[in-house]
Amino acid sequence: MLVRLPDDVRSDLEKTVPARGWTAFIVEAVREKLQRVRAQRALERVAGLLKPEDYPEFSSSESTAAWVDRLRVADTRWTEGRGDDR
Numbered sequence: 001m002l003v004r005l006p007d008d009v010r011s012d013l014e015k016t017v018p019a020r021g022w023t024a025f026i027v028e029a030v031r032e033k034l035q036r037v038r039a040q041r042a043l044e045r046v047a048g049l050l051k052p053e054d055y056p057e058f059s060s061s062e063s064t065a066a067w068v069d070r071l072r073v074a075d076t077r078w079t080e081g082r083g084d085d086r
Contacts, residue, residue, distance in 0.1 A: 003026075005013065017025045052059055057067040 013022060013025070050058065056063065057065050
């Protein structure tokens with residue numbers, strides 16, 4: 001595969017990365033970008049799945065924080081050997 005870089009990108013690469021490290025640098029950059037693209041696509045696929053009326057605990061940052069706090073308390077009780085949060 002032949003990849004042509006714009007002059008400004010090539011110049012920055014030459015100034016920033018030793019010549020013997022170009023391939024590894026480019027491979028890492030492409031992998032990172034691909035991961036971001038995959039994550040963005042996944043987010044787009046699930047956007048809107050949680051309806052506000054079905055999950056009032058997520059209606060505000062305060063209610064979400066309270067929900068998380070309740071989960072943490074329940075988890076702490078479980079790990080302390082009490083079994084549940086009753």
